[in-house]
Amino acid sequence: MKEIDARSLACPAPVLQTKAALQENPSTGVKVVVDNPASQQNVQRFLESRGFKTVLAQNGADYLIQGHAGDVPADQPQPAPAASEDAQKIMVLCATDRMGYGDDELGLKLMVSFLRTLKEMGDELWRLVFVNNGVYLTIDGSPVLDDLKAYEAEGLKIMVCGTCLTHFDLLEQKQVGETTNMLDIVTAMQLADKMINV
Amino acid sequence: MCGLSFPTDENVIVGLTRADDAGVYRISDDLALIQTVDFFTPIVDDPYGFGQIAAANALSDVYAMGGTPRTAMNLVAFPIKSMDLGILRQIIQGGLDKLTEAEVVLIGGHSVEDKELKYGLSVTGIIHPQRVLTKGNLRSGDRLVITKPIGTGIINTAIKAAMASRALEDTVTRLMATLNRAAARIMADFDISACTDVTGFGLLGHLAEMVTGSGCSVRLDSGCVPILAEALEFAGMGLIPAGAYKNRDFRACMLSFDAAVPRALQDVLFDPQTSGGLLMSVAEAQAGSLVSALQNGGVADAAQVGAVTSDPEERIVVV
Numbered sequence: 001m002k003e004i005d006a007r008s009l010a011c012p013a014p015v016l017q018t019k020a021a022l023q024e025n026p027s028t029g030v031k032v033v034v035d036n037p038a039s040q041q042n043v044q045r046f047l048e049s050r051g052f053k054t055v056l057a058q059n060g061a062d063y064l065i066q067g068h069a070g071d072v073p074a075d076q077p078q079p080a081p082a083a084s085e086d087a088q089k090i091m092v093l094c095a096t097d098r099m100g101y102g103d104d105e106l107g108l109k110l111m112v113s114f115l116r117t118l119k120e121m122g123d124e125l126w127r128l129v130f131v132n133n134g135v136y137l138t139i140d141g142s143p144v145l146d147d148l149k150a151y152e153a154e155g156l157k158i159m160v161c162g163t164c165l166t167h168f169d170l171l172e173q174k175q176v177g178e179t180t181n182m183l184d185i186v187t188a189m190q191l192a193d194k195m196i197n198v
Numbered sequence: 199m200c201g202l203s204f205p206t207d208e209n210v211i212v213g214l215t216r217a218d219d220a221g222v223y224r225i226s227d228d229l230a231l232i233q234t235v236d237f238f239t240p241i242v243d244d245p246y247g248f249g250q251i252a253a254a255n256a257l258s259d260v261y262a263m264g265g266t267p268r269t270a271m272n273l274v275a276f277p278i279k280s281m282d283l284g285i286l287r288q289i290i291q292g293g294l295d296k297l298t299e300a301e302v303v304l305i306g307g308h309s310v311e312d313k314e315l316k317y318g319l320s321v322t323g324i325i326h327p328q329r330v331l332t333k334g335n336l337r338s339g340d341r342l343v344i345t346k347p348i349g350t351g352i353i354n355t356a357i358k359a360a361m362a363s364r365a366l367e368d369t370v371t372r373l374m375a376t377l378n379r380a381a382a383r384i385m386a387d388f389d390i391s392a393c394t395d396v397t398g399f400g401l402l403g404h405l406a407e408m409v410t411g412s413g414c415s416v417r418l419d420s421g422c423v424p425i426l427a428e429a430l431e432f433a434g435m436g437l438i439p440a441g442a443y444k445n446r447d448f449r450a451c452m453l454s455f456d457a458a459v460p461r462a463l464q465d466v467l468f469d470p471q472t473s474g475g476l477l478m479s480v481a482e483a484q485a486g487s488l489v490s491a492l493q494n495g496g497v498a499d500a501a502q503v504g505a506v507t508s509d510p511e512e513r514i515v516v517v
Binding site for chain 2: 041
């Protein structure tokens with residue numbers, strides 16, 4: 001179980017650290033230590049909002065909050081299986097829906113081929129993120145929609161930028177992946193061992 | 199302040215004996231001065247916005263007493279060795295523009311060097327001695343009316359956590375920079391028994407100040423309170439400023455919540471506000487027309503949120 005020491009951290013850092021820990025290990029639960037009642041109540045509220053059952057203990061002036069996964073509601077995305085200990089975590093960021101410049105038709109062919117070949121990375125492919133024009137690859141009519149759905153079914157976490165979907169008015173058309181925000185994307189960049197930017 | 203004794207004189211209408219939003223001092227039979235001062239560390243990152251909010255916040259206490267602000271003086275603490283003076287210029291410009299909007303003239307100020315940036319103002323206003331509105335005269339049967347939505351403290355926490363959209367940041371900045379001037383003008387035509395503004399103690403904290411010593415109790419209709427929707431969402435995620443918990447603990451003995459009031463909503467009712475709206479009690483028969491007048495007069499979020507009851511236990515019942 002991931003342990004977080006959030007003592008002497010100002011709000012909202014304890015909640016943010018808890019959130020990041022859950023991002024990394026979605027199903028195993030988390031232990032958080034804080035040193036003031038406001039942070040204790042905030043972390044508890046956060047964990048409960050994510051479907052965790054919380055247990056509170058006091059240790060001197062510190063508060064220890066343990067969250068274990070309660071019953072996860074059916075409409076929440078299932079957590080990705082943990083990669084093996086030695087495998088590195090590779091994050092691929094697609095900032096557009098073409099690969100390279102010069103010829104758009106060729107660019108699309110290359111991107112389709114790239115995304116289909118990504119499966120050769122095996123377990124090391126840890127996150128696939130789409131921003132800006134890249135979000136078009138996740139909507140109805142995308143040439144790689146079935147491939148992305150297959151990846152997701154095998155446990156790959158696909159993240160699709162919410163700001164971008166909203167900008168293009170595509171929020172309702174997304175067919176694969178989790179709608180996400182810049183905080184989650186930046187956190188994933190920090191946790192990844194390798195980041196590939198396409 | 200225990201142990202200090204404060205001399206007073208017969209012209210003090212509102213002073214330290216029962217502290218209110220501002221001090222009031224009689225000058226003549228038909229003129230009294232209102233004095234108030236407010237300053238703080240930056241609320242938002244944008245210096246101009248900070249200046250606007252600080253000015254609106256300082257002026258609000260005069261409006262809450264039923265008065266008209268006339269002059270103001272700047273209070274500045276600035277880390278001149280490490281911060282560019284251009285930032286101070288923008289802050290002062292923001293404050294100045296807000297004062298101009300309120301037809302208040304800046305007549306001076308004072309600045310000191312400090313490691314931590316602070317800005318605010320001392321404000322002087324005028325009022326007829328017989329028209330002073332304090333927190334203190336709740337009447338049983340009155341209705342409670344509020345003029346701005348609540349939730350800015352929680353949303354500012356979410357902004358610090360980089361979880362709020364730019365649009366939400368702009369909305370909240372604009373809300374905090376909105377003067378209570380229009381609301382105060384409209385309220386002057388109605389039978390208002392008590393008034394205050396909603397700031398650091400949250401809606402329930404300021405309501406509790408009105409209830410204490412009044413001999414009445416209040417019922418708050420939580421579903422009628424105008425709330426920034428995102429504040430409820432962020433409260434559910436635990437993005438609540440520590441002040442909200444302190445506010446709640448301080449008043450816990452006076453409060454009772456109906457079981458149906460969701461926890462996130464309870465949290466928002468204690469959320470410390472910056473430069474919040476006016477909270478007033480109005481004669482029951484006039485409540486509907488007061489709210490209409492406010493809404494038609496540019497105070498779009500005005501709403502009736504509860505009632506004063508005759509229970510002498512000085513309790514707040516939230517339903």
